[in-house]
Amino acid sequence: MQTTRRAALLASLALTASFGAAAQNGYPNKPIRVIVPFAAGSTTDIIARAIADKMGASMGQTLVIDNRGGASGTIGQQAVATAAPDGYTIMIHSSSHTVSPSTFAKLPFDTVSDFAGVTPISTLPNALVISPAKNIKTLKELVAAAKAKPGAVNFASAGQGSATHLNAEKFKLAAKIDATNIPFKGSADAVTEVLSGRVDYYFSPIAPVIGQIKEGHLLALAVGSPQRAAALPDVPTTAEAGVPGSEFNFWIGMMAPAKTPRDVVNRLHDEVAKALASPEVKERFLKLGADAWTLKPEQFDAYIKDEIASNATLVKAAGLSPVN
Numbered sequence: 123m124q125t126t127r128r129a130a131l132l133a134s135l136a137l138t139a140s141f142g143a144a145a146q147n148g149y150p151n152k153p154i155r156v157i158v159p160f161a162a163g164s165t166t167d168i169i170a171r172a173i174a175d176k177m178g179a180s181m182g183q184t185l186v187i188d189n190r191g192g193a194s195g196t197i198g199q200q201a202v203a204t205a206a207p208d209g210y211t212i213m214i215h216s217s218s219h220t221v222s223p224s225t226f227a228k229l230p231f232d233t234v235s236d237f238a239g240v241t242p243i244s245t246l247p248n249a250l251v252i253s254p255a256k257n258i259k260t261l262k263e264l265v266a267a268a269k270a271k272p273g274a275v276n277f278a279s280a281g282q283g284s285a286t287h288l289n290a291e292k293f294k295l296a297a298k299i300d301a302t303n304i305p306f307k308g309s310a311d312a313v314t315e316v317l318s319g320r321v322d323y324y325f326s327p328i329a330p331v332i333g334q335i336k337e338g339h340l341l342a343l344a345v346g347s348p349q350r351a352a353a354l355p356d357v358p359t360t361a362e363a364g365v366p367g368s369e370f371n372f373w374i375g376m377m378a379p380a381k382t383p384r385d386v387v388n389r390l391h392d393e394v395a396k397a398l399a400s401p402e403v404k405e406r407f408l409k410l411g412a413d414a415w416t417l418k419p420e421q422f423d424a425y426i427k428d429e430i431a432s433n434a435t436l437v438k439a440a441g442l443s444p445v446n
Contacts, residue, residue, distance in 0.1 A: 124175065127251075132149055138283065139358065140190050144241040146351075149182040149386055150181055150209065150257070151183070151261045152210065153183055153184040153210075154178075154181075154186070154209070155211045155212070155298045156170060156185050156188065157190050157198045157211065157213045158170045158189050158190070158215070159191065159198025159213070159215050160191050160216075161191040165327055165329065165410065165412075167218050169214070169410065169412060170214035170264055170374075171187055172397075172406045173212075173394060174186075175241055175323075176396075176397035176402070177285070177349065177394065177396075177397050180397070181393060194218060194222060194226075194283065195218045195219065196222055196230075197223065198213065199213070199215065199229075199231060199233070199333050201238035202237070202379055203230075203379060203429075204231075205379050207238075207378065207379040207381040207383075208380055208386075209351060209378065209387075209390070212376060212378045214376050214377075215374070216372065216373065217372050217374075217429065219375075219426070220426055220430045221283060221437070223430055223433075224430075224434040224437040225282075225437060225442065226445055235380060236379070237379065237426075238377065238381070238387055239375070239376075239422030239426055240387055240422065241375060241391045241395070241416045241417055241418070241419065242372075242396050242416060242417055242422060243374050243375055243398070243414070244373065244374050244407060244413055245373045245409070245412070245413050246411060247328060247350075248302070248325040248326060248327060248328070248345065248346045249325070249327075249328050249344075249345050249357065250324070250325050250343045250345070251316060251331050251338065251340040251341065252323045252324075252340070252343060253318075254338065254341050255318060258361065259341070259343075261364055264322075264323065267433075268301055273295070273301075275300075275301045276298070276303070276304050277290045277294075277304065277323050277324060278305075278315055278316055279303050279306070279312065280305075280307075280312055281302070281307065282303075282307070282315050282442070283437075285370070286324065287303060288433070288437075289325040289370040289372065290303065290324075291439075292367075292369075292370045292382065292436055293346060293360055295368075295371075296360075296368035297368065298367065304321050309326060309330045312324050313331055316340065319372070324344050327353060328345075328353050328411025329410045332353060332411060342354055342357045344357060344360040344363040344364065345360070346360055346372075347359060347371060347372070349413075353408060353409075353411040354411070373415065374412075375422065387419050388419065391416070391418065397415065419428050
């Protein structure tokens with residue numbers, strides 16, 4: 123009991139110190155710009171707005187969303203990398219941040235040294251969906267069908283190098299199957315083609331397909347994430363369904379320019395954690411098929427560095443060529 127109380131006291135003091143240091147610097151004393159490297163209405167944008175609203179109310183300043191879409195997120199990334207490291211420009215991005223070093227031959231920034239990780243915000247498991255008309259009921263049956271006719275099975279993706287594409291490539295490599303990528307401009311077109319049966323399967327974000335799954339128009343064989351999704355608790359992971367090594371963690375997180383003061387980074391981290399604990403954000407995330415996830419800033423920096431390396435291995439194994 124004494125140990126538990128001491129741990130709780132130390133945690134409370136650490137949190138107070140974090141807020142206190144930032145408060146001494148008067149942070150924040152003006153609106154904070156939140157760059158989202160994707161268009162308004164994207165899943166990353168929706169999550170960013172949900173978090174920004176709660177953080178703004180808590181911090182007493184408006185967090186203004188600035189959508190800088192284009193070039194797979196690299197336009198927004200560059201804007202943050204070159205911004206003043208004062209805590210008034212931050213970024214909410216996806217795990218595409220750790221993919222771009224492998225899918226672009228050259229970038230105008232360094233994804234490690236030009237950014238300071240604040241915290242992940244959420245993971246967004248992809249569900250492997252298939253039309254019931256395919257008469258495939260389990261992941262093992264899909265793998266068997268693909269192995270019976272190498273190259274005949276195909277899958278949809280929301281574009282070359284997207285999270286949906288890399289998730290499918292990692293599954294394909296782990297399952298040792300030969301399947302063809304059919305890229306689309308986004309999830310809406312990909313889902314339509316799977317519903318029609320013209321494309322065999324798709325690792326879809328949960329939000330666009332959860333209604334179709336519940337109504338029986340699509341069958342979710344598995345989720346591609348390391349853990350089951352809160353929105354689909356009865357659906358196994360691809361590893362649980364018989365394909366170990368196929369897990370793909372798609373996340374959304376907050377970053378700041380490198381050299382942003384540590385007390386400011388810690389304050390932002392603590393405000394994200396507070397927002398994630400609110401009932402409103404929890405309910406919003408459940409509807410989106412998102413699961414809350416946080417790490418300490420230094421843990422997030424280490425995670426990003428490791429994932430850049432693992433994604434480079436995946437991109438190479440999948441035979442994807444970097445664009446110039």
